[in-house]
Amino acid sequence: MSEPETIYGLLAEFGSCEALVAAVRRVRAEGYRDVQAYTPYPVEGLDEELGLRPTRLPWIVFAAGCLGAAGGFLMQWFAYVVHWPIDVGGRPHNSWPAFIPITFELTILTAAIVGFVAMLAANGLPRLHHPLFGAGAFARASRDGFLLCIRSDDPKFDRQATRQFLVGLAANEVTEVSQ
Amino acid sequence: MAWDAQNGPAETETPRDPLRPDPVLLGKHTLGSVTDRIDRLVLTEPTPRSWWGAFAVAFILVNVFLLAATWLLVRGVGIWGINIPVAWAWAIVNFVWWIGIGHAGTLISAILLLLHQDWRTSINRFAEAMTIFAVACAGMFPLLHLGRPWFFYWLLPYPNTMGLWPQFRSALVWDVFAVTTYLTVSLVFWYMGMIPDLASLRDRATNRLAQIVYGGLALGWRGEASHWQRYETLYWILAALATPLVVSVHTVVSFDFAITLLPGWHSTIFPPYFVAGAIFSGFAMVLTLAIPIRAVYGLSDLITVRHLENMGKLMLVTGLVVDYGYLMEAFMAWYSQNEFEQFSQLNRMLGPYWWVFAQVVFCNVLVPQLLWIRRVRRNPWLLFPIALLVNLGMWLERYMIIVVSLHRDFLPSSWGLYRGTIWDWATYLGTLGVFLFLFLLFLRFLPIIAAFEMRKLLPEVQEEPQ
Numbered sequence: 140m141s142e143p144e145t146i147y148g149l150l151a152e153f154g155s156c157e158a159l160v161a162a163v164r165r166v167r168a169e170g171y172r173d174v175q176a177y178t179p180y181p182v183e184g185l186d187e188e189l190g191l192r193p194t195r196l197p198w199i200v201f202a203a204g205c206l207g208a209a210g211g212f213l214m215q216w217f218a219y220v221v222h223w224p225i226d227v228g229g230r231p232h233n234s235w236p237a238f239i240p241i242t243f244e245l246t247i248l249t250a251a252i253v254g255f256v257a258m259l260a261a262n263g264l265p266r267l268h269h270p271l272f273g274a275g276a277f278a279r280a281s282r283d284g285f286l287l288c289i290r291s292d293d294p295k296f297d298r299q300a301t302r303q304f305l306v307g308l309a310a311n312e313v314t315e316v317s318q
Numbered sequence: 319m320a321w322d323a324q325n326g327p328a329e330t331e332t333p334r335d336p337l338r339p340d341p342v343l344l345g346k347h348t349l350g351s352v353t354d355r356i357d358r359l360v361l362t363e364p365t366p367r368s369w370w371g372a373f374a375v376a377f378i379l380v381n382v383f384l385l386a387a388t389w390l391l392v393r394g395v396g397i398w399g400i401n402i403p404v405a406w407a408w409a410i411v412n413f414v415w416w417i418g419i420g421h422a423g424t425l426i427s428a429i430l431l432l433l434h435q436d437w438r439t440s441i442n443r444f445a446e447a448m449t450i451f452a453v454a455c456a457g458m459f460p461l462l463h464l465g466r467p468w469f470f471y472w473l474l475p476y477p478n479t480m481g482l483w484p485q486f487r488s489a490l491v492w493d494v495f496a497v498t499t500y501l502t503v504s505l506v507f508w509y510m511g512m513i514p515d516l517a518s519l520r521d522r523a524t525n526r527l528a529q530i531v532y533g534g535l536a537l538g539w540r541g542e543a544s545h546w547q548r549y550e551t552l553y554w555i556l557a558a559l560a561t562p563l564v565v566s567v568h569t570v571v572s573f574d575f576a577i578t579l580l581p582g583w584h585s586t587i588f589p590p591y592f593v594a595g596a597i598f599s600g601f602a603m604v605l606t607l608a609i610p611i612r613a614v615y616g617l618s619d620l621i622t623v624r625h626l627e628n629m630g631k632l633m634l635v636t637g638l639v640v641d642y643g644y645l646m647e648a649f650m651a652w653y654s655q656n657e658f659e660q661f662s663q664l665n666r667m668l669g670p671y672w673w674v675f676a677q678v679v680f681c682n683v684l685v686p687q688l689l690w691i692r693r694v695r696r697n698p699w700l701l702f703p704i705a706l707l708v709n710l711g712m713w714l715e716r717y718m719i720i721v722v723s724l725h726r727d728f729l730p731s732s733w734g735l736y737r738g739t740i741w742d743w744a745t746y747l748g749t750l751g752v753f754l755f756l757f758l759l760f761l762r763f764l765p766i767i768a769a770f771e772m773r774k775l776l777p778e779v780q781e782e783p784q
Contacts, residue, residue, distance in 0.1 A: 158776070179349060180514075180774035181546035194548045200555050214475060218483040237487040240570055244495040247563045251503045251556055256511060258552040262545045265537035279421035280541045281518035283773075 146272040147318050148173075148290040149301055151310035152279065159285035162308045163188045166289065169304065173293035177280040178272075186287040196261065200254040207249025231260050273314045288316065338453040339623035344435045344774065347619070349773050356515070356769040357528060359615060365762060366614050371708035373758050379751020384746035387462060395465055397741040401637065404724045404736035409463040411716040413744050414571055416753075417497065418592075418712065420563055422502060422600020427511070428560035435626055436778065439771045440620045443515075443606050444611065444760070446508040451756040452603070453501045456747040462745070486695045496570040507556050510549075513539050514724075515765040542697030568596040575719065581662035582723030585650065591643030598636035598682075599712035601629050607678070608697045611761070620767055621694050632697035634707065637686035640715075644683070662671055664722060670724045674714050681711025701747035 153159040155167060166174055167190065176185055215238040219225070224232045259265065271277045271288065280286050287310075289301055298315075305313045347355075366389070390397060400407045423445040430438035461467050473484055473494045484491045517539035518531040539545070572592035575583035605626065612621040651663040667675050685707050688694045695701065726733045 151507045156369045161602055176543040177541045178355070178543065178546065179518075179541060180770045181495055181550045182543070186547040189543050191544050191547060194551050196551050197555060200559075203560075215486045218475070220487065221482055224479070225637055234487060240492040240566070241571075243557060244492075244499040244563075245382055247559050247566075248499040248502060251506055253554055254552050254559075255506045258510075258548050260535065262542075264539065264545075267533060267538045269538060269539060269540060277519040277540075281514065282353045283523045283538075315429070 146291050147316040149289045150274050150288045150314050150316050151305040152276050152312045153285045170295050171289055171293050173290035175288050177286040199257045200250050203253035204246050208246040210247030222239035249313050266296050276314050344619040344622050352772045353769050356765050356767045368614050376751050376754035382718050382744050383748020386748050403732050403734050404721055406720050408738050408742040409459040411720050413456050414716045416452045418596030418599045419603045420452040421596035424560050424564040428557040431557045439775050440767050443768045444766050447760045449504050451753050455753050489577050492570045496567045500567045514770040526542040568593045569688040573620045583656040587643050587646045593784050594636045596640035598640050601633045602705040602708035605629050608729035609702045627695045630689045634689040640684050666722050674718045678715045678718055681707045
């Protein structure tokens with residue numbers, strides 16, 4: 140079987156969360172930048188080790204919530220002040236306290252839905268196929284495997300040298316991931 | 319019986335530090351074993367015989383529900399025995415009962431997450447499922463009670479040729495928004511929580527169909543560090559959004575009553591009293607479901623006695639808040655010196671429906687006091703009947719609030735008595751069947767315990783000296 144011309148990257152498997160974090164630190168110190176880690180549960184501090192920026196999701200959710208609140212209130216205000224005012228015993232048309240429950244519900248609804256969609260979009264999901272799914276070792280990422288992948292796009296990537304380097308980091312197994 | 323081993327006798331074997339709570343995970347587990355344990359239930363283990371038994375019952379009841387709903391559409395809401403003065407009867411009792419049950423699920427998944435209560439992890443998934451199915455059952459009742467359910471969309475603001483808007487100042491329209499938001503947000507929260515576990519099922523499945531279905535549902539989840547970062551951030555945000563939401567939902571439900579002028583309804587204690595009652599009945603339902611599940615599936619190492627005990631404690635606390643609500647209603651009737659309020663309280667206790675009040679006091683005030691005793695909280699054989707009685711008591715409480723307050727209002731000439739008909743029973747039992755049916759399908763086809771959260775918990779638990 141001939142090896143493919145270009146590969147997606149090299150996948151190294153580590154036995155524990157601590158080993159993975161230590162390996163990530165070494166890989167980053169070595170100057171690799173196109174590195175990703177795969178874990179069976181969210182590992183605290185791993186994002187910082189990988190040099191990931193904090194996510195902007197909270198701001199998106201906040202903006203969506205503000206939009207939901209404004210939209211919800213304005214809808215009711217428009218209905219009862221502009222579009223179809225009803226005089227109920229001379230009470231004000233803009234009876235804002237009565238508009239609060241729906242405004243609140245729409246705030247939460249918009250924030251939650253936009254947050255969920257934004258999370259998926261930022262993660263590039265749904266994406267049903269991915270080169271990593273072809274690597275046998277990858278299935279362990281959803282069980283008990285702690286994996287690290289150095290992409291072949293990385294300027295420092297060299298098929299042999301990087302492989303040697305990863306083996307030297309006490310990885311249980313290093314596999315090539317085809318495109 | 320799997321649980322006997324971990325009850326009373328186990329306590330006496332090793333003296334335990336009273337300040338250190340029991341572990342939330344028993345036995346020797348590794349990341350792999352926890353995952354396999356949960357995935358196995360879906361993928362390889364044969365379906366338990368008792369599952370099929372329960373499924374048969376649920377299937378029959380689903381058909382009873384369909385029959386009752388069809389007959390209702392043919393004949394109208396009169397088949398329910400409702401009339402003036404009691405125009406809101408079982409339909410609204412059932413609505414409030416079901417929606418209240420849902421609240422414990424959100425409390426476990428959102429509020430306990432925010433409070434760093436690690437014991438929530440093994441029960442949050444099925445409690446959330448319970449929430450969604452309970453809210454779905456709840457939603458049926460106001461819809462069927464509309465009279466012309468096929469015009470349900472009139473409740474929503476949509477551009478229409480009549481140029482009309484729903485009545486946004488009405489608590490009933492608030493209810494529509496609150497309940498649909500609650501259902502949607504709970505569904506998003508539940509599904510999002512399941513994505514990593516669905517990915518795990520996808521990776522473990524050997525059957526082609528299962529690979530395709532779980533693969534599709536997992537949306538291609540890979541467990542990448544940057545994905546986890548956004549995932550966890552959003553999970554906490556959703557929990558923070560769901561927390562005020564769950565309080566708002568039962569508050570709005572209580573507004574359906576509290577903003578009217580009817581004695582027995584028109585009271586400022588209603589929102590907190592309803593929210594506490596909702597959580598009280600919800601925990602009773604979580605226990606009603608958790609105790610059989612851990613026995614049938616042998617999950618007593620993941621759903622431990624500590625979980626049962628904690629739920630017992632929460633039931634006791636919320637039960638006491640409910641009892642305070644009863645007391646305050648009676649006190650305010652006396653203190654206000656309002657003769658209609660006083661009559662409504664006395665009529666509740668001594669009128670034709672005195673037996674409802676007596677049972678409410680028995681089930682919701684007296685029985686939960688047993689939960690002060692540690693041995694009771696830790697014994698599933700005692701907790702289960704207590705939970706069932708609380709479920710019943712909370713149903714009767716809503717019956718007391720709705721039917722008993724309505725049947726004698728300001729005008730004695732329009733007083734009347736109310737009785738549920740066979741169709742009331744059929745619709746109610748039918749929704750119990752719908753709930754059970756959906757829940758059993760969930761138990762069979764989806765991961766019933768949040769596996770990735772258990773994996774996250776595992777190192778933390780094992781660091782503690784045992």
